[in-house]
Structures are given as C-alpha cells and as structure tokens.
Amino acid sequence: MKAREILGLAAIDSERGDALGSVKGFIIDLEKRSIVALEVSGGFLSSSKVLPFNNIKALEQDVVMVPSAHSFINRRDLGFTGLTDRLTGRQVLTEDGRRLGDVRDYSFDVQSGDITTITFGVDKEVLGGLWKTAGDEYEISASYIKTLGENIIVDNSVPEETGMNKAA
Template identity: 25%
Template sequence: MLFSESIGRKVVSTTTADTVGAVGEFLVDPRSRTVAGMQIKKSKTGDALVWSGISTFGTDAVTVDSADRIVEIGTEESLSGLDGKAHRVIGKRVLSTAGVDLGTVDDVEFDPETGAITSVIVDAVSIQGSTLTGVGSYAVVLDHRDR
C-alpha cells in the first residue's frame, strides 16, 4: 500500500461504527523502518494514532476498536520527535549514505498489516525499504550504493 493512496482515508471505530478521524501524515521511524503511527485529522479525541492501536488498515478505511485509540501526539512517547514538517517523507530530497543525491521521494510503500516500510519510490525507481537509515529536515537517507 502507498502513502499517497492512504492519506485522507477514514478512521472508523468498530465499536460505534462512527468515523473518528482521517489519516493525515505518516510518522516514520527510520530506526525500525516502520510506520510508527499517523497524524489524524478531523478527530475530537486527539491528533495521532499509534500503529499498535490500529485494528486493520484496509483498502477503504482504517479501523480502531475505539475513538480513544486516537491520542495527543505529545503524550505518546513512541511518536516523540517523528512529527512535523522536518519528518515528512514524500517530496523530500534523498541522499545515499555516501552523500550522493538520489532524487526526490515520490511515495513510500508499506505493509498494511505490520507497518513495515517495503520500498521508497525515488524519481519513479523503487528502492528497498530496508535501506532507510534516516529522515530529517534536510533529506531522507538511504544506504544505497548505486542506482
């Protein structure tokens, strides 16, 4: 599944069958090469959803057992330092660990069951997600020797 296809997807409580928010930005943990969580828009209970709080990440909606799974990002230690413009991935410059400019992130593919980053799409070229080493204000860094 791609980040670009998932942004804006409804978050639905399986307990009440109500829409409790919508997917905003993805919060990527480069150390574990996973989606740690998501910023949530249009929610009354908070602004973030930790990946472990998701029941299912489906093709039409993200389900949670309760609206209480959506929390304030500042109260969730596992999301600390992963939010904000400096940590957005799509549209960011990509550098190799050797300091070579590889292009720009077009999209990110992830496993909807585990949240694992499976590939980073750079200038229409898919690069294995296992090469992700950093996300910062200047660039996304991949351990990638050549193109």
C-alpha cells in the same frame, strides 16, 4: 500499501460505526524505519488525533477500522526523539554523495508499519532550466536504505540496480 493511498481514508469506530475523522498524515520512527502512528483529522475546528499503529484494527483500501474512539492518544505520549511526520520531499543520496532524486512516496507493511519500499523521482529541467517537470520514478526496497534521516542515504548500487545509469 502505498502511503499516499491511505491519506484521506476515513477512520471508523468499529464499536459504534461512527466516522472519527480522516487520515491526514503519518508519524514515522526514523530509527525503526516504521510508521508508529497515523494522524487523523478531528473535523472542522478541532485538532488532529494520533492513532498508534498497533491500535489499528484493520487497514484496507477503503477505510481504517479503529476499535473505538478511545484508541487515540496525545502526540506527546509518543515522545519526540527520532520521529518525523514527513518522508516525501527528502533527498535520496548514495553513500558516496550522488543525489538521485526526492522521495515521492513509500510503501509499508499493513501489519507492522515497517517501511518496505521508497519511491523517488528525478525531476527534469525544461527549456534550459526555466522550470522542472516530473521525470522518471524509481522504487527501491528498504533493504537498500543505509540511513533514514533528514536525507535518505542508499547503497551505491542503487543507480545500477534501478537502471538509472542507462536512462541518463
């Protein structure tokens, strides 16, 4: 499932049927390459709540089912090392340093939270660089990812495998 498809979905308490908020983000473990929690908005004038991925009862196209309102934890309970709340916008580079583009989206396994694909885009300059427009997008399997960190480092074969070399 694509990450952007989850944003905005309602989190529903399956015990009581109450809406508990809506998904506003993800907490990702960079080392495990996995979503470890969802950040759920608390509604007007209340803080966000953190829903550990393993506390999700069901994750579908329409809603996120939560066992109960007690399924949430404090953000600090996850720890801080190796966690991020954002992959989109990070640079995608090959092992030899070629910049391929920026992450626009990613997919994950709805059972485990493991990241399965990364979608990155190549911006195109228009009118001699006066502005950029969204160019081509490429989706690669997580198996091509060598490093998931401040930048995403991928195998040198990605440009050839995706057909980027032919498009250039």
